[in-house]
Amino acid sequence: MVKQAEAAQNAQLCVQAGGGVKKADPHTAFAGGASQATNLEEDSYEADLRKAREARLAQLKEQQAWRQQGHGSLRELQDEAEFVRIIGPHDRVVVLLDDGREAAAEDVKRALDRLAKSHLEAQFCRLPVERAYFLTTMVQLEGLPAVFILRDGQVTRHLPPSRLFEFASASSPLFPGHLARLLHRTGALLSAEGASDSEGERSGEEDGEDREKPRGALGAWRRA
Structure with a gap:
C-alpha cells in the first residue's frame, strides 16, 4: 500500500509514443519509447547499408561488363x-x-x-x-x-x-x-x-x- 501510494504521488502526465497522454512515473515511462527509437535507428542503418551493398554490387557488375567489352x-x-x-x-x-x-x-x-x-x-x-x-x-x-x-x-x-x-x-x-x-x-x-x-x-x-x-x-x- 505504501509503495502504491508513493507511485501515485510520483506519477506525472507523460506523452506516450503514440501521441497520447497518461499519468506515469517519468523515470520509467519513456523506457519503452527509447528502446523503440533505438530499434528504428538500427533498422534504418541496416536498410542504408543494404542499399549501399546493392549499389556497389551493381557497379562492380557494370565494370565487369565494360572490361569484357575491352574497356x-x-x-x-x-x-x-x-x-x-x-x-x-x-x-x-x-x-x-x-x-x-x-x-x-x-x-x-x-x-x-x-x-x-x-x-x-x-x-x-x-x-x-x-x-x-x-x-x-x-x-x-x-x-x-x-x-x-x-x-x-x-x-x-x-x-x-x-x-x-x-x-x-x-x-x-x-x-x-x-x-x-x-x-x-x-x-x-x-x-x-x-x-x-x-x-x-x-x-x-x-x-x-x-x-x-x-x-x-x-x-x-x-x-x-
Whole structure:
C-alpha cells in the first residue's frame, strides 16, 4: 500500500509514443519509447547499408561488363572497318586521330590511356589518320591530333588542337586534368575523375564551354 501510494504521488502526465497522454512515473515511462527509437535507428542503418551493398554490387557488375567489352585501355585500331565494328556495342567512345609524328600526339595518347584505366564507362581508341578516310573526308580537320566523341554510335563532338590545348599544352602537367574535364563536359565521361581540383583552372574552361560540334554528314555516322 505504501509503495502504491508513493507511485501515485510520483506519477506525472507523460506523452506516450503514440501521441497520447497518461499519468506515469517519468523515470520509467519513456523506457519503452527509447528502446523503440533505438530499434528504428538500427533498422534504418541496416536498410542504408543494404542499399549501399546493392549499389556497389551493381557497379562492380557494370565494370565487369565494360572490361569484357575491352574497356580499360587505349585500343589501337588498324582501319576504319575495325572502327565500325568497335563502336557497335559501346555507349561512349573516344577516338584519337593522329599521324604519329607530333610530340603532342604522344602526350595526348598517354593522357587518354591513363583516363581509359580509370573511366571504364568509355571505350578509348586510336586510329592513324592515313587509315581514316571517312573521317578525314567528312570533316575539315584543323590539325592533328584530333579527338572525336561518339555517343550511341553517333559522332557528337570533334575536338581539334585549338580545343584540346586551349588551357594547357600537351606537355603541361595540367593537361590531363583539362582533358578529363573537357571529355566530361562533352558527354564522353560520366565524371571528371582524374582532373585537378583547382578552381582557377576550372573557371576559364567553364567560360569556354565546348563549342565544337560535328556538322553535316559527320554527325550522321551511326553504328551498324
